[in-house]
Amino acid sequence: QVVRAALESAGAANLASLDTVLARGYDGGTDLSGGQWQRVALARALAAVKLGAGVVLLDEPTAQLDVRGEAEIFDRVLFATRHCTTILISHRFSTVRHADRICVLEHGRVIELGTHDELMALNGRYRTMFDLQAQRFNIPDEEVGTTYDVLS
Numbered sequence: 499q500v501v502r503a504a505l506e507s508a509g510a511a512n513l514a515s516l517d518t519v520l521a522r523g524y525d526g527g528t529d530l531s532g533g534q535w536q537r538v539a540l541a542r543a544l545a546a547v548k549l550g551a552g553v554v555l556l557d558e559p560t561a562q563l564d565v566r567g568e569a570e571i572f573d574r575v576l577f578a579t580r581h582c583t584t585i586l587i588s589h590r591f592s593t594v595r596h597a598d599r600i601c602v603l604e605h606g607r608v609i610e611l612g613t614h615d616e617l618m619a620l621n622g623r624y625r626t627m628f629d630l631q632a633q634r635f636n637i638p639d640e641e642v643g644t645t646y647d648v649l650s
Contacts, residue, residue: 504545532562540571544578554579557587565635568593591628600624 530538536559543554559575560568572593588594595614602610602617602624610617610624617624 500545500548504541504548533564533567536560536562537571540575544575547579547582552582554582554584555587556584558589559586560588560590560593565592572596591631595628 540556540559543551543556543559547554556575560572563571568590569592576596586593586597594600598613600610600612600614600617601608602622604623610620610622612620618628
């Protein structure tokens with residue numbers, strides 16, 4: 499039950515019924531996508547929390563997920579880990595901004611430390627990087643409602 503609940507929280511409930519060898523090196527083996535493997539890793543972390551882990555280390559936990567998937571899963575992860583210490587390593591500011599304390603590193607040294615609001619007010623490296631990422635998601639008014647053909 500713990501595993502099934504953890505998979506569901508990580509957005510990977512469909513993997514609970516997966517009945518195959520997860521290795522391409524074996525006859526009939528298959529592999530998961532990068533996003534699916536990340537969901538499995540998150541599920542393992544969430545199961546550990548459910549079983550009493552007091553510290554969770556998440557290193558780029560949603561790097562292989564799209565923005566929508568990241569938002570949905572990260573909200574669940576935040577809720578599940580609210581009573582334990584969580585160390586989040588990420589370059590995605592949409593997730594980092596929710597941290598109680600943010601530590602900005604450069605060349606292995608701490609260059610800024612604070613909450614999202616404090617670091618934004620400093621107008622330092624964090625603010626610069628946050629604004630650069632935010633610009634990628636801003637759509638000019640003249641493009642709103644425009645549709646594009648996408649090749650997949």
